Amino acid sequence: DAGITQSPRHKVTETGTPVTLRCHQTENHRYMYWYRQDPGHGLRLIHYSYGVKDTDKGEVSDGYSVSRSKTEDFLLTLESATSSQTSVYFCAISDGEETQYFGPGTRLLVL
Amino acid sequence: AQSVTQLDSQVPVFEEAPVELRCNYSSSVSVYLFWYVQYPNQGLQLLLKYLSGSTLVKGINGFEAEFNKSQTSFHLRKPSVHISDTAEYFCAVSMDSSYKLIFGSGTRLLVRP
Numbered sequence: 001d002a003g004i005t006q007s008p009r010h011k012v013t014e015t016g017t018p019v020t021l022r023c024h025q026t027e028n029h030r031y032m033y034w035y036r037q038d039p040g041h042g043l044r045l046i047h048y049s050y051g052v053k054d055t056d057k058g059e060v061s062d063g064y065s066v067s068r069s070k071t072e073d074f075l076l077t078l079e080s081a082t083s084s085q086t087s088v089y090f091c092a093i094s095d096g097e098e099t100q101y102f103g104p105g106t107r108l109l110v111l
Numbered sequence: 112a113q114s115v116t117q118l119d120s121q122v123p124v125f126e127e128a129p130v131e132l133r134c135n136y137s138s139s140v141s142v143y144l145f146w147y148v149q150y151p152n153q154g155l156q157l158l159l160k161y162l163s164g165s166t167l168v169k170g171i172n173g174f175e176a177e178f179n180k181s182q183t184s185f186h187l188r189k190p191s192v193h194i195s196d197t198a199e200y201f202c203a204v205s206m207d208s209s210y211k212l213i214f215g216s217g218t219r220l221l222v223r224p
Binding site for chain 1: 143
């Protein structure tokens with residue numbers, strides 16, 4: 001998985017609680033991305049980062065925030081989780097070239 | 112808006128038979144094109160990519176894809192599939208300098224003995 005880890009790998013939480021997912025890379029790549037995967041939708045971009053403290057919204061950013069205080073870590077936060085945010089979340093990295101490399105994913109269940 | 116269409120949600124095929132997974136995209140600008148494979152309970156692995164040059168691209172595990180600009184297609188093919196090719200396959204395009212990917216909805220390839 002190209003030096004990418006995601007934590008936790010599985011999480012069950014309740015509606016209304018905050019949740020933070022972590023993506024950690026050891027490749028020193030500039031770009032980092034968060035996607036969610038849902039049946040029938042493929043992967044959809046939530047947020048991405050093009051450098052430390054530089055982030056931008058993706059296609060489905062509502063209800064999510066991100067932070068990147070250092071190159072190796074990209075955090076995705078659900079401020080108040082909803083059942084519609086039950087999904088599998090993937091982090092990806094890129095060195096500024098066109099190819100993205102994906103982490104193993106985090107399976108989130110919001111009850 | 113740019114989009115990627117994978118018309119076949121599932122493709123069943125017998126082992127050693129050829130297979131083609133279809134991908135069409137809509138874009139008015141130049142694109143980069145990708146196929147990723149996802150095995151059960153795993154992340155996505157790059158299968159192959161088209162950036163420029165030859166329209167026939169070869170990837171890992173014996174897969175290849177052909178870029179057809181006039182038909183805005185990037186279909187994936189393999190002449191003889193194996194049981195181990197059973198997985199979900201995603202087509203994706205990238206269109207700007209941030210290299211954000213737009214994915215199709217995926218095609219599940221089911222190889223039967």
